[in-house]
Amino acid sequence: MLEYIILGTLYQQEMTGYDIRKCIEAGIGMFYKASYGSIYPLLKRLLDLEMVTCSQAADSSRKQKIYVITESGKRCFDKWLAADENEDYKIEMFMAKVYFFDQLNEEQASKQISGFQKRAEAYLSELLHKREQFLYNEHKDDFYFKLSTLYFGIVKLQGILSWCEVVKNRTELETFVETKV
Amino acid sequence: MLEYIILGTLYQQEMTGYDIRKCIEAGIGMFYKASYGSIYPLLKRLLDLEMVTCSQAADSSRKQKIYVITESGKRCFDKWLAADENEDYKIEMFMAKVYFFDQLNEEQASKQISGFQKRAEAYLSELLHKREQFLYNEHKDDFYFKLSTLYFGIVKLQGILSWCEVVKNRTELETFVETKV
DNA sequence: TAAAGCATGTAACATGTTACATGATTGC
DNA sequence: GCAATCATGTAACATGTTACATGCTTTA
Numbered sequence: 001m002l003e004y005i006i007l008g009t010l011y012q013q014e015m016t017g018y019d020i021r022k023c024i025e026a027g028i029g030m031f032y033k034a035s036y037g038s039i040y041p042l043l044k045r046l047l048d049l050e051m052v053t054c055s056q057a058a059d060s061s062r063k064q065k066i067y068v069i070t071e072s073g074k075r076c077f078d079k080w081l082a083a084d085e086n087e088d089y090k091i092e093m094f095m096a097k098v099y100f101f102d103q104l105n106e107e108q109a110s111k112q113i114s115g116f117q118k119r120a121e122a123y124l125s126e127l128l129h130k131r132e133q134f135l136y137n138e139h140k141d142d143f144y145f146k147l148s149t150l151y152f153g154i155v156k157l158q159g160i161l162s163w164c165e166v167v168k169n170r171t172e173l174e175t176f177v178e179t180k181v
Numbered sequence: 182m183l184e185y186i187i188l189g190t191l192y193q194q195e196m197t198g199y200d201i202r203k204c205i206e207a208g209i210g211m212f213y214k215a216s217y218g219s220i221y222p223l224l225k226r227l228l229d230l231e232m233v234t235c236s237q238a239a240d241s242s243r244k245q246k247i248y249v250i251t252e253s254g255k256r257c258f259d260k261w262l263a264a265d266e267n268e269d270y271k272i273e274m275f276m277a278k279v280y281f282f283d284q285l286n287e288e289q290a291s292k293q294i295s296g297f298q299k300r301a302e303a304y305l306s307e308l309l310h311k312r313e314q315f316l317y318n319e320h321k322d323d324f325y326f327k328l329s330t331l332y333f334g335i336v337k338l339q340g341i342l343s344w345c346e347v348v349k350n351r352t353e354l355e356t357f358v359e360t361k362v
Numbered sequence: 363t364a365a366a367g368c369a370t371g372t373a374a375c376a377t378g379t380t381a382c383a384t385g386a387t388t389g390c
Numbered sequence: 391g392c393a394a395t396c397a398t399g400t401a402a403c404a405t406g407t408t409a410c411a412t413g414c415t416t417t418a
Contacts (some may be wrong), residue, residue: 002405018369027327030308030334038406040371062414064369095333101326109326127211131358145282145290146208148348151357152276153211159340167329176332177312183377199397219378221399243386245397 001093002034003042003051007077008100010052010069017043017065028099031092043067051076082108084115091160098167110168117164124157182274183215184223184232188258189281191233191250198224198246209280212273224248232257263289265296272341279348291349298345305338 009015009023017039024034046052051073054065069077081097081104094116101109131150134140140147166175190196190204198220205215227233232254235246250258262278262285275297282290312331315321321328347356 016369017371028330031330033406035407036369036371037373037408041406044371062369095330098326099330102324143283144351144354145279145348147354148344149209149212149276149280151354152344155340155344155357156337159336163329163333163336167326170325173325173328173332176336197397198399214378216379217397217399218380218401222378225399243397 001032001096002038003046004077004080005032005034005096006039006042006046007051007069007073008081008103010067011074011077011100011103014066014068016067020067028096031095046073078103084112089116106170110170113164113168117161117168120157120160120164124154124161127154127157182213182277183219184227185258185261186213186215186277187220187223187227188232188250188254189262189284191248192255192258192281192284195247195249197248201248209277212276227254259284265293270297287351291351294345294349298342298349301338301341301345305335305342308335308338 005024005028006020009020009027013023015023017036020043021034021036021039024032043052043054047054049072050070052067052069054067056063056065077100081100098109098113101112127150131147131154134143134147134150137143163176165171166173186205186209187201190201190208194204196204198217201224202215202217202220205213224233224235228235230253231251233248233250235248237244237246262281279290279294282293308331312328312335315324315328315331318324344357346352347354
């Protein structure tokens with residue numbers, strides 16, 4: 001995963017390993033954390049794979065290495081971005097991918113979001129079913145917190161579904177916040 | 182983390198490693214995945230630490246090992262459950278802990294939820310601030326999906342906050358679902 | 363001039379997954 | 391009798407974190 005995020009970051013702008021970390025933190029820090037201990041070794045591997053090239057900065061006062069994505073690296077990233085992963089992708093991973101969807105054509109983006117939405121819907125049904133089984137339980141009060149986590153899952157999935165509905169149609173994002181407060 | 186979840190599971194009921202996995206999957210599978218490759222080695226370690234004991238099933242037709250939590254194991258689990266982690270706990274980890282809050286006294290449970298809520302509020306402010314910076318950006322349309330992930334974070338945090346508000350006061354959980362649909 | 367930030371990198375550790383190996387029991 | 395499920399366990403692999411080592415540059 002991180003290798004693609006690195007490629008996606010370099011796709012937008014060449015930069016140093018240090019800057020890559022800052023970009024990731026600023027952009028998708030909410031969903032994904034990357035440390036130097038994972039970035040630097042990966043950059044080395046991407047160099048070996050010729051997905052990126054690297055040059056010492058002309059401004060040689062600093063010992064910085066500027067990384068640039070290659071054509072091969074771009075193709076690799078594009079392929080990942082367009083791939084419709086059937087996997088049981090966690091929402092955080094999916095969001096880290098969505099972050100780069102501005103580089104994807106709208107149709108494919110919508111399709112991937114719809115796919116994710118469908119899986120989320122199926123999962124929500126499961127949870128609602130689980131909730132019903134609990135609903136008439138005599139000992140309900142003894143499981144208040146256990147149940148609360150189930151409700152958390154339900155509310156979270158409902159949130160995901162409304163997000164999908166808005167974003168797959170490229171609806172104005174402010175609708176999210178306006179309806180609140 | 183998993184060691185505590187195993188202890189918490191055995192606290193409620195003695196069982197085999199196989200059953201522990203099923204329990205985890207059924208209870209907090211939504212937040213936490215555990216494979217045999219992680220459970221069995223951990224059970225061995227918990228045995229060494231005398232947090233659990235183990236006996237071959239009397240019904241010896243099957244080669245099953247029934248694990249039982251010890252007093253020392255219970256104390257260890259209690260301590261973890263009551264500990265007010267200041268850490269930057271991810272919501273999933275927190276929920277896995279909340280799952281066991283029925284074993285904790287109400288005051289401490291509410292206090293931990295309030296603590297989590299506070300940290301979530303601070304984070305939400307950050308995100309709302311970030312959003313404002315984007316709001317009047319001329320190139321906003323070029324970052325639709327990038328922005329959408331920011332909004333996802335905002336909506337998610339708002340969801341977390343309302344969950345906290347309900348659960349820390351032990352309010353009827355159905356309010357979550359009733360207001361919807 | 364001291365602290366904060368820029369900048370790279372490694373080694374030890376932690377954690378967990380996947381695939382494999384093995385074999386009994388239960389339900390159809 | 392066959393498939394599904396119960397049941398345990400290991401070894402190789404994947405992934406990533408933390409702490410450490412090093413030293414320059416910018417800013418208060």
